[in-house]
Amino acid sequence: MSLMRGKFLNLKYLFCATKAGFRGKINAKSFSEKPPDVNPKESVSHGMESLRQMVVPTDFHKRILVWTGRFKKMSDVPDRISAETLDKAKNKMRIKVSNYSIVATLIACMFMMASGRRAQQRGESLQKMNLDWHKEMSKKIDEERAAAAAALERKNMD
Known part of the structure; x- marks a missing residue:
């Protein structure tokens, strides 16, 4: 005390x-x-x-470390690095990939909008394409039925 x-x-x-x-x-x-x-x-x-846990980086891990700017070249990456360093590089890479995918999605959306506008100017639409397809399929079915009926008639004549 x-x-x-x-x-x-x-x-x-x-x-x-x-x-x-x-x-x-x-x-x-x-x-x-x-x-x-x-x-x-x-x-x-x-x-x-x-x-601190040390890990041996694979070639892919080395590429991630170089792409995220942790090292200048793949040959500069040491044989063992801390798991914390590798996790930070992976997190940076995830963010970069998600940002690039967002940009790619926006570019694809703009391309599809432009493509749709051009198709509209040409007079194409999904409704028109659907009607044309149904007409074509109806003609094929009618021709097949006519050919089958003609074959059946010839068979009955013989």
Whole structure:
């Protein structure tokens, strides 16, 4: 109890000691007013190294990293990269692909509108095309029926 009342609890030191791998019992010495000299860069980077997952990029991943501007050439991509770097590059690529597909869709829509206007000026319409198709099919069916009737008549005559 007297430890908590009179002494300043340095949580930053406790955090750094835990990150650096402090595994001993916590006693009064570990809560001293002045923490020992610990290089915070070493302790934090040591903790982050163990948390960071490294992956071996495939050729497709290397292309994604180059297309997103992470590296200049495919030969510049290291043998192992962090999963976080690869995820960021993939997310950037997804955004680029979706933007390009939006632009391609808009261009296709404009092309179809222009094509429809030209067809309208020529006098073409879906209704007219449908009527023409039905007339053509009716003629074919009538011709087939006439040919079948003629064949049946010849057969009956023989």
